[in-house]
Amino acid sequence: MNEQKIRLSDIADELGLSTATVSYVLHGKTNMVSERTARRVREVLEQKGYLPRAAEVLLGENPSKIIGVVVNDHEKYEEHILEDAFIASALNSLSSETSKRGLQLMVKPVKSLDEIVSFSTMWNLEGLVLIGFCNADYGKLRSQMRIPFAAYDSCGVTAERTCSINIDDRYGGYQVGEYFRRCGHRRVLCISDNDVDMDKERLDGFREGFGYGGSDFMLIPMIKNDRMKFYNDNLKLLENYTAIFAVSDFYAVDLIHFLDSNGISVPQKISVAGFDDTPLCGMVFPSLTSVRQDTAKRAECALESLRRLRDGEEIESTITLPTKLIIRESTRSL
Numbered sequence: 001m002n003e004q005k006i007r008l009s010d011i012a013d014e015l016g017l018s019t020a021t022v023s024y025v026l027h028g029k030t031n032m033v034s035e036r037t038a039r040r041v042r043e044v045l046e047q048k049g050y051l052p053r054a055a056e057v058l059l060g061e062n063p064s065k066i067i068g069v070v071v072n073d074h075e076k077y078e079e080h081i082l083e084d085a086f087i088a089s090a091l092n093s094l095s096s097e098t099s100k101r102g103l104q105l106m107v108k109p110v111k112s113l114d115e116i117v118s119f120s121t122m123w124n125l126e127g128l129v130l131i132g133f134c135n136a137d138y139g140k141l142r143s144q145m146r147i148p149f150a151a152y153d154s155c156g157v158t159a160e161r162t163c164s165i166n167i168d169d170r171y172g173g174y175q176v177g178e179y180f181r182r183c184g185h186r187r188v189l190c191i192s193d194n195d196v197d198m199d200k201e202r203l204d205g206f207r208e209g210f211g212y213g214g215s216d217f218m219l220i221p222m223i224k225n226d227r228m229k230f231y232n233d234n235l236k237l238l239e240n241y242t243a244i245f246a247v248s249d250f251y252a253v254d255l256i257h258f259l260d261s262n263g264i265s266v267p268q269k270i271s272v273a274g275f276d277d278t279p280l281c282g283m284v285f286p287s288l289t290s291v292r293q294d295t296a297k298r299a300e301c302a303l304e305s306l307r308r309l310r311d312g313e314e315i316e317s318t319i320t321l322p323t324k325l326i327i328r329e330s331t332r333s334l
Contacts, residue, residue: 008022008023008026011041011044011045014044015040015041015044017037017041021033021037021041022041022045025037025038025041025042025045025118026041026045026118026121026122038114039144042117042118042121042144045121065102065103065104065126066103066104066105066106066123066124066125066126067094067098067103067104067105067106067125067126067127067128067129067303067306068106068107068108068119068120068123068125068127068128068129069091069094069105069106069107069108069128069129069131070107070108070109070110070116070119070128070129070130070131071087071091071107071108071109071110071131071132072109072110072111072131072132072133073109073110073111074132074222075222075223076193076222076223078223078224081109082107082109084250085249085250085276085278085279085280086248086249086250086276086278087131087132088278089276089278089279089295090131090152090295090298090299091105091107092295093295093296093298093299094129094299094302094303096296096299097296097299097300097302097303098303101303101307103126103303106123106125113137113140113141116128116130116141116145117141117144117145120145120147125147126147126306126310127147127148127149127150127306127307127309127310128145128147128148128149128150128306129149129150129151129152129302129306130149130150130151130152130154131152131153132152132153133151133154134196134197135154135197138151138154138162142161142162146161147161148161148162148163148305148306148309148310149161149162149306150162150163150164150165150301150302150303150305150306151163151164151165152165152166152298152302153166153167153169153197153198154166161309162309162317163305163309163315163316163317163318163319164317164318164319165298165301165302165305165319165321166198166318166319166320166321167293167298167320167321167322167323168320168321168322168323169198169201169202169205169323170201170202170204170205170208171205171322171323172202172205172275172291172293172323172325173201173202173203173204173205173206173207173208173209173245173247173275173291174205174206174208174209175205175209175291175323175324175325176206176209176245176273176275176289176291176325177205177206177207177208177209177210177211177215177245178209178210179209179273179289179325179327179331180209180210180243180245180271180273180331181209181210181211182333183243183271183331183332183333183334184333184334185210185214185242185243185271185334186214186242187214187216187240187241187242187243188210188214188215188216188241188242188243188244188245189215189216189217189218189238189241189243189244189245190203190206190207190215190216190217190218190244190245190246190247191217191218191220191244191245191246191247191251191255192217192219192220192246192247192251193219193220193221193222193251194219195217195219199247202247202275203217203247206245216241218234220251224254227254228258231255231258235262238259238264238270239264239269239270241270242269242270242271242334243270243271243272243273243331244270244271244272244273245272245273245274245275246272246273246274246275247275248274248275248276249274249275249276249277249278249280249281249288249290250274250278250280251274252272252273252274252275252288252290252330253274253280253283253284253288255272256272256284256286256288256330257284259272266286266330267286267329267330267331267332268332271289271330271331271332272288272289272330272331273288273289273290273291273330273331274288274289274290274291275290275291276290276291276292276293277290277291277292277293277326278290281326281328284330285329286328286329286330287328287329287330288328288330289325289326289327289328289329289330289331290325290326290328291323291324291325291326292323292324292325292326293321293323294321294322297321298321301319301321305319
């Protein structure tokens with residue numbers, strides 16, 4: 001059904017609302033309306049198959065062949081979400097995979113779940129890949145959307161027409177901990193901005209690999225300026241450790257720069273390892289030891305899972321891909 005067959009005003013009349021109210025919901029401005037009203041509008045939009053003019057021109061009468069990728073524009077990215085090395089690497093792999101399949105990729109950074117629902121409705125997407133959300137978000141999204149979605153780092157999603165494309169975070173962390181132990185380190189530190197979901201898996205794996213007696217945990221601020229101040233305030237404490245494991249390459253590289261600016265050499269004084277094996281690892285000096293995940297394989301699994309969900313096939317609700325420690329110059333044996 002296209003916009004000539006049903007207009008925004010028709011939907012507004014059916015619901016007894018103003019056209020402006022319906023438009024607010026369609027474009028994700030749900031702070032302007034109640035949650036109940038927004039839900040009623042979305043339900044009718046989906047039932048009627050309404051498409052805005054821009055989407056209708058793009059899609060015509062054919063299936064959309066558009067895969068949406070939604071990334072959580074969390075405050076820690078400080079408005080630079082698409083510049084993050086992990087996000088950029090994941091998007092690059094998803095772009096390559098969609099091209100192979102004759103599909104189009106549409107990327108949307110969002111700050112709220114309501115934006116995801118509006119995005120999927122507006123463009124009549126064939127499926128969604130969600131990156132950077134927590135487990136509590138997925139059930140809520142499933143209740144508001146009919147299209148299938150694949151979630152990265154979800155720690156298991158059981159909702160209908162949904163799958164989790166995960167990596168073995170725990171074993172990745174385990175490999176770092178076991179490596180530090182073999183290198184002769186006895187006082188080691190884990191750093192992260194949280195201790196839940198995938199980060200918890202990485203931290204728990206690290207502790208298991210190293211041995212529970214000798215590893216400490218430091219919760220660091222998400223915002224860079226706050227983090228630098230925190231590191232300065234805890235510089236003496238950091239110097240007590242001979243090795244530090246950061247749960248992402250971003251935080252590992254960030255820490256190396258801080259240590260270097262304070263005359264603390266890596267790895268001569270402190271070994272540093274990260275996680276994800278993004279291109280950042282080869283751009284920092286010394287090059288960063290990290291846990292590799294296969295972003296190309298992950299994209300392939302996500303797109304294939306979406307295809308099978310769309311076609312009504314039964315699939316595994318969770319796919320877990322392997323991780324591998326890549327040793328570089330930022331770590332050494334004592």
